[in-house]
Amino acid sequence: MTETDKSASAASPLDQFLCFSVYAAGLAFNRVYKPLLDRYGITYPQYLAIIALSARDGQKVSELGERLFLESNTLTPLIKRLEAAGLVSRRRDEHDERIVRVSLTDTGRALATEAQACIPAEILKASGLGENELRALNQQMTALGASLRGAV
Amino acid sequence: MTETDKSASAASPLDQFLCFSVYAAGLAFNRVYKPLLDRYGITYPQYLAIIALSARDGQKVSELGERLFLESNTLTPLIKRLEAAGLVSRRRDEHDERIVRVSLTDTGRALATEAQACIPAEILKASGLGENELRALNQQMTALGASLRGAV
DNA sequence: AACGATTAGATCGTGTGCGATTGTTATTCG
DNA sequence: CGAATAACAATCGCACACGATCTAATCGTT
Numbered sequence A, B: 001m002t003e004t005d006k007s008a009s010a011a012s013p014l015d016q017f018l019c020f021s022v023y024a025a026g027l028a029f030n031r032v033y034k035p036l037l038d039r040y041g042i043t044y045p046q047y048l049a050i051i052a053l054s055a056r057d058g059q060k061v062s063e064l065g066e067r068l069f070l071e072s073n074t075l076t077p078l079i080k081r082l083e084a085a086g087l088v089s090r091r092r093d094e095h096d097e098r099i100v101r102v103s104l105t106d107t108g109r110a111l112a113t114e115a116q117a118c119i120p121a122e123i124l125k126a127s128g129l130g131e132n133e134l135r136a137l138n139q140q141m142t143a144l145g146a147s148l149r150g151a152v
Numbered sequence C: 001a002a003c004g005a006t007t008a009g010a011t012c013g014t015g016t017g018c019g020a021t022t023g024t025t026a027t028t029c030g
Numbered sequence D: 001c002g003a004a005t006a007a008c009a010a011t012c013g014c015a016c017a018c019g020a021t022c023t024a025a026t027c028g029t030t
Helices: A018-039 A044-057 A061-068 A074-084 A104-127 A131-150 B019-040 B042-056 B061-068 B072-082 B108-129 B133-148
Strands: A088-092 A098-104 B088-092 B100-103
Touching: A018 A104, A018 B019, A018 B042, A018 B100, A018 B108, A018 B133, A044 A061, A044 A074, A044 A098, A044 A104, A044 B019, A061 A074, A061 A098, A074 A088, A098 A104, A104 A131, A104 B019, A104 B133, A131 B019, A131 B108, A131 B133, B019 B042, B019 B108, B042 B061, B042 B072, B042 B100, B042 B108, B061 B072, B061 B100, B072 B088, B100 B108, B108 B133
Parallel strands: none
Antiparallel strands: A088 A098, B088 B100
């Protein structure tokens, strides 16, 4: 394993970039999840939104956005697709009509439960990591994200 | 710092997902890069493509795709935008007309040089990591991507 | 030479991300 | 009270990602 390793492709300057390995790992995660999620008819970001909703129902769009690091311009259409699929419901807050609260439907909650029961194990296997390694890497990536976000 | 830490948002099941911390770090990288790249009028994926091209000129679209883990359906429009911006040139291989070879123009090469001179230092700073930590994390993410890709 | 099979890239439709703007509903303050 | 302001979600335009399909060029076999 030297700097002239050709196992996958010739050495590339991209190999030196953490941003690139993160980008590429993100693409790879997406591709591993896709066939698993196709069974449920949802996309990977939709899956993340459902996980976030499974923690607490009736979250505001902006709260969901804080958890997912997304804004209404991305979330509104995504949530509407989940609504069209019958997985979530949207309703205006009765005390503040500016706010839209999102909840899982029974179907959505069942999907969240079922998906969380099968998928994580498959991902763990695909990652090639042990549970402890995965947890450690997760912490580092969480910290990295926090640093990058705070660096503005 | 307990499981009820509320510093950013209440604990979320997403916190347990490596895929999510990677996803969120990817979003965060994108947002750190955006103002830096806006000066050059390019996007983050375009920047990665230019870095990949700076290693070797005249790469095939498919070679570029192997480096970036993308396919022609994504790369063709991206490269055409770079061409429209005057940063790369596209020409058919003279021995095999199916192949399109992509090269940096002088402008594109100058941009690659300049961008690589300023940006990595800013990113290192924003990441909150030391050089060694960054290198170690990069290796782990590269390995993770390789595992996920091979797991199909 | 001629045919089908393979390869390379381009194209199309859908779903994110995101900067910028808009519309509507609360809140603040004169 | 009423006008300015702020907050919230929605909308719009553009640029990725990606499955699916298409076209054109080459290769392999006979």
